Amino acid sequence: MTEPGRQAVVRVEHLSKHFGAGSARVDALIDINMEVPSGQVVGLMGPSGSGKTTLLNCMACILEPSGGRLTLDGEAVYDDHWLKADLRRLRLDKIGFIFQYPNLLPFLDATDNVAVVLHLAGLGAAAAHKHAVELLDYLEVGHRKHAMPAQLSGGEAQRVAIARALANRPRIILADEPTAPLDSARARIVMDLLRRIAIDQSAAIIVVTHDEMILDRFDHIYRLRDGRLETDELSRAPAGVDH
Amino acid sequence: MNLAYRDIKHNLLRFVLTNFGLSLLLGIVIMMTGVYGGLIDDALRQARAANADLWVVEAGTNGPFAESSRIPGDTRELVSRVYGVQRAGSVTYQSVQTELNGAPHRLFLIGFEPGRPGGPRQLSAGRDILRGHYEMIVDRSAGLELGQEVMLGTRDHKFSVVGLMRSEVTSSGDPVAYITLRDAQALQFELAPPASRREQARGGSMETNDQINAVIAKVSPYVPVAETAAALSRWKHLTALTQVQQETLLSKFVIEKARKQQLLIMVLLIIVSAVIIALIIYTMTMDKVRSIATLKFVGAPDRTIIGLIVQQSLSLGITGYVAGLALVFIFRPFFPRRLVFDPESVMAVFAITIVVCLAASTLGIRLALKVDPAEALSAAG
Numbered sequence: 001m002t003e004p005g006r007q008a009v010v011r012v013e014h015l016s017k018h019f020g021a022g023s024a025r026v027d028a029l030i031d032i033n034m035e036v037p038s039g040q041v042v043g044l045m046g047p048s049g050s051g052k053t054t055l056l057n058c059m060a061c062i063l064e065p066s067g068g069r070l071t072l073d074g075e076a077v078y079d080d081h082w083l084k085a086d087l088r089r090l091r092l093d094k095i096g097f098i099f100q101y102p103n104l105l106p107f108l109d110a111t112d113n114v115a116v117v118l119h120l121a122g123l124g125a126a127a128a129h130k131h132a133v134e135l136l137d138y139l140e141v142g143h144r145k146h147a148m149p150a151q152l153s154g155g156e157a158q159r160v161a162i163a164r165a166l167a168n169r170p171r172i173i174l175a176d177e178p179t180a181p182l183d184s185a186r187a188r189i190v191m192d193l194l195r196r197i198a199i200d201q202s203a204a205i206i207v208v209t210h211d212e213m214i215l216d217r218f219d220h221i222y223r224l225r226d227g228r229l230e231t232d233e234l235s236r237a238p239a240g241v242d243h
Numbered sequence: 244m245n246l247a248y249r250d251i252k253h254n255l256l257r258f259v260l261t262n263f264g265l266s267l268l269l270g271i272v273i274m275m276t277g278v279y280g281g282l283i284d285d286a287l288r289q290a291r292a293a294n295a296d297l298w299v300v301e302a303g304t305n306g307p308f309a310e311s312s313r314i315p316g317d318t319r320e321l322v323s324r325v326y327g328v329q330r331a332g333s334v335t336y337q338s339v340q341t342e343l344n345g346a347p348h349r350l351f352l353i354g355f356e357p358g359r360p361g362g363p364r365q366l367s368a369g370r371d372i373l374r375g376h377y378e379m380i381v382d383r384s385a386g387l388e389l390g391q392e393v394m395l396g397t398r399d400h401k402f403s404v405v406g407l408m409r410s411e412v413t414s415s416g417d418p419v420a421y422i423t424l425r426d427a428q429a430l431q432f433e434l435a436p437p438a439s440r441r442e443q444a445r446g447g448s449m450e451t452n453d454q455i456n457a458v459i460a461k462v463s464p465y466v467p468v469a470e471t472a473a474a475l476s477r478w479k480h481l482t483a484l485t486q487v488q489q490e491t492l493l494s495k496f497v498i499e500k501a502r503k504q505q506l507l508i509m510v511l512l513i514i515v516s517a518v519i520i521a522l523i524i525y526t527m528t529m530d531k532v533r534s535i536a537t538l539k540f541v542g543a544p545d546r547t548i549i550g551l552i553v554q555q556s557l558s559l560g561i562t563g564y565v566a567g568l569a570l571v572f573i574f575r576p577f578f579p580r581r582l583v584f585d586p587e588s589v590m591a592v593f594a595i596t597i598v599v600c601l602a603a604s605t606l607g608i609r610l611a612l613k614v615d616p617a618e619a620l621s622a623a624g
Contacts, residue, residue, distance in 0.1 A: 053620060062540065062616045092542025103537045103619050105246075107253035112244060117541050119244045128244075148253075164541070176620055 008035040008071075009171050009204035010059060015068035017054055017227075028054040030227045032068070036204040038171065041195050041217065044208045046224035052208045053176065055224070059206065060097055060174050061087040073171045092121055096165030096203075098175035102157035104149035110136060110160045111145045117167040135163040139193065155186045162190070166197060173197065175207040184213050191217035246538075246547070247554035250531070258559075261523055265559060266566030268519060272512045273564075273571045273592055277582030279505045284583040286414035286493040289351075290486065293334065293361050296468050298484040299458040299475055305484070307336050307456040309492040314481065316428075316453030319356075325474050327466030332359030333455040335427040338417065341395055343387075350385060350420045351413045352395075354427020360459040363421045369406035376426055380406035384581075385418035396430040397438075414498045416580040428453065513595055521603035524556045528607035535611050536618035545612060552607045560600030564593055 017029040029051045036042045044052050057063035058070060061077060070077045073094050077087070091097075104113045114132035119125065136142040141159040149157060158178065165173055175194065179187035191207075191214045198205045207218070215221060223230040251258045289308060298307070299314070299322050306312025319333045335354035340347055355361040357372050363380050369389045372378045379402040381387050392401045402422060411419040422430075432452040460483075462471045468485055475483035484492075494502075528535070535548055568589070575582050 057617055057620070060540070088539075088542050088544060091540070097540060099537075099619060103533070105534050105537065107246070107250040107534070112249070116244060116246075116538075120541070120543050120547065125244060 007038060009038050009073050010034070010036040010206065011069075011071040012055075012059070013069040013071075015055075015058065015065050015070060017051075017058060017063065017066050028227050029058070029065070032229050034222055034229065036172075036206055036220075038202040038204055039198050040219040041191075041198050041205040041207060043215065043218035043221040044206055044224065045210070045221055046230070049226075050224040051227040052224055054227075056174055056176055056206070056208050059172070060095055061091050092117070093168060094171050096168070096170035096173040098158075098162055098165045098173065098178045100177040100180050102149070102152075102154075102161035104152075104157055104160055104164075106149050108149075109145070110141065110147050110149075110152065110156075113149070113160055114163045114167050117164055121168050132163070132167065135166055136160065139163050139166075154182060155189075158182065158186075158190060159193075162193065162197075166201070169201055171203055173203050173205040175205065177209055177211075178207065179209065179211050179214060187211060187214055188217070245554070246551045247558065250551070251555065251558060262559060262562050262566060265516075265520065265523070265563035266570060268512075268516050268567070269560075269563050269592075269596060270567030270570040272509065272516060272595075273567050273584075273589070274578075274582065275505060275509045275512060276588045276592055277571065277575070277584050278578075278580065279502070279509065280583035280585060280588055281581040282414060282498055282501055282505065283494050285412050285416065285581060286498045287490055288411060289413055289419070290489045290493050292364055292411055292419070293459045294364060294461075295360060295459040295486055295489070296462040297328075297460040297472055297475065298486070298489050299331075299460060300456070300482050300484060302478075302480050302482050304482060305492050305496075307334070308489070309497050312456050313454050314456070314458070316455050318455065318481065319359075319458045321478070322458045322460050322475065325460075325471060327462050327468075327471035327474065328460045329463045330360050330461040332356045332361040332459050333424055333457075334361040334459055335424060335431060335456045337427065337431055338413075339395055339430070341393060343393065348385070348393075349417045350381070350393075350395075351417045352427055352430065353419060353421050354424040354431075354455075355421055356424050360461050363406065363408055363411070365408065366406045367409045369404070371406060372421065372423060373405075375423060377402050377422075378405045379403065379420050379422050380408060381420040382408050382411040382418035384412055385420065397433060398436070400426070400430070402426075410581060412581065414493065414501075424455070428455070513599065516596075517599040517603055520556070520560065520599055521606045523559065524552065524600075524604050524607040525610060527555060528552055528610050532610075532614055532618065535614045536616055539614065539616040540619040548611045549608050552611055553601065553604050556600045556604035556607070557597065560596045564596045 012032050012034045015029055015032040018025050018027045020026055032055060044055065046052050054063065058065045064078055072090065077090065105116065108116060111129060111132045114135055115128040118128035118131055133142060133145055136145050139159045139162055141156050144152060144156050152160065179190055182190060194205050195217060197203060299318065300306035300312035301314050304310045304312045316333060319331050322328055322331045333356055337352050338349065339352055340349050342348065366380065367383065372380060377400055379393065381404055387393065387404045389404055389407060391404045395402050413419060462468050472483040472485060475481055538548060
């Protein structure tokens with residue numbers, strides 16, 4: 001829910017998505033409504049097959065909704081005039097994505113895995129490299145900047161992946177089970193990091209998770225079941241984190 | 244940031260091994276070009292070695308290489324008197340097989356008149372034929388040394404090697420050897436002693452028959468060759484062929500089947516190379532599906548993905564071609580027949596390699612463009 005004075009960066013209105021037609025039709029998302037303001041970390045929970053990943057894919061602009069309206073940072077996506085290239089550009093400029101597994105490019109070192117996104121956005125090689133190193137330092141993994149993905153630990157790789165998601169200073173960060181491959185201590189560290197990013201960069205962060213241990217790290221939790229938004233509950237504010 | 248280069252660097256060993264295999268394949272394609280070039284060059288050298296403007300042969304024949312031609316030995320004197328002819332020389336051609344150190348040895352003997360057209364053009368070692376008999380100038384590919392003696396003919400005449408040449412072979416790869424016309428005629432027509440005695444007993448004509456295969460004429464630079472050829476053709480028993488006609492006969496007709504066969508092998512090899520390159524590129528792309536999905540997910544345009552595949556395909560093709568070319572040149576001296584590379588054919592194979600790489604990469608590009616960015620969300624691979 002958008003608090004007074006805070007602008008909704010992600011706005012989902014009556015969003016639906018179905019696959020197939022006729023008797024084979026499967027409704028993956030039904031009449032979804034949600035808002036995520038800047039500076040907030042929102043959890044998206046639900047059992048397997050509830051539609052979490054489908055909703056995340058729609059918000060990441062890689063899956064076109066069947067109906068409803070999706071507004072990302074003030075731009076109504078999937079209006080008739082939207083082209084594939086526009087969606088790609090929107091993904092590059094405004095959306096950062098943290099995968100369940102780091103998904104680092106195995107042939108690039110940590111710095112270049114971050115710099116590649118800046119390079120795609122048109123930044124020169126030297127500037128991209130400098131900014132990538134700064135981001136790695138910000139995420140306290142700067143000492144591993146020359147390491148190849150195979151040489152990084154799970155936690156280090158996930159931080160590099162987060163740095164890549166932050167590279168273009170996106171207004172929206174989508175995370176798909178970012179803590180799944182981590183132990184509970186590291187999971188909390190990653191969630192605290194996301195909270196810090198949301199505040200520092202005024203970003204809206206949406207995290208798909210099954211992990212009940214990190215519920216206290218969310219500002220809001222949306223629960224999905226059978227493609228419908230079941231509850232819209234306020235989470236407890238994490239101790240010691242000001243927002 | 245060059246993603247193709249980074250990927251190659253990351254998987255260097257695999258790239259090197261793949262490249263080695265491809266370089267062998269492209270090396271064979273390049274080698275076939277050399278064999279093809281060698282076949283044509285050898286055939287043309289045979290005709291060009293005589294340095295003729297006109298070939299006077301038996302009437303109605305395309306001699307002396309495409310067909311047999313036999314004309315009287317005094318034809319040279321007739322030809323010399325024709326308007327425009329500056330110099331003329333009689334020649335004979337015959338293939339012989341002898342034994343050297345217990346191994347069969349083939350030679351293509353050219354009988355010529357020393358000091359007249361038709362003799363060897365350039366020696367790489369030794370001297371010209373000075374004596375009237377039993378001296379020989381031979382191509383180095385025969386493996387003979389200066390001063391070495393070779394037994395030829397039914398009466399085992401000992402010919403001494405006095406000069407050596409380079410790259411003088413026939414279209415079938417046999418080394419060329421020059422001897423005097425008289426010796427060549429003797430070898431061609433003399434009978435073995437028993438046969439000679441039988442011939443003598445039945446009252447047949449004896450010993451050397453003064454016949455030759457062709458007369459080579461040099462035409463004055465002030466007289467059109469065609470005019471002289473027309474004048475020579477007025478003799479009913481002779482045909483005059485220009486150098487161009489002779490070269491056409493050799494390159495188009497004498498070696499036509501061999502030429503077509505090699506061309507077909509080359510085409511098949513190029514097709515095989517294209518299929519193999521396409522499979523390599525496809526497999527390399529398959530291995531990168533997850534990386535491609537991630538790149539697409541983070542907003543990489545299609546041209547970045549296409550560039551990655553095309554650059555890798557071209558890197559593979561170019562380095563494979565260069566390595567293949569190097570391999571061919573390293574192993575060139577060990578080939579039993581000459582490999583002749585002209586810059587045009589070497590560049591043509593390079594251009595074909597580039598085209599094949601580009602065409603082969605379309606398979607990988609198709610696969611890459613079909614990759615759904617959502618695949619980046621699937622379980623770790």
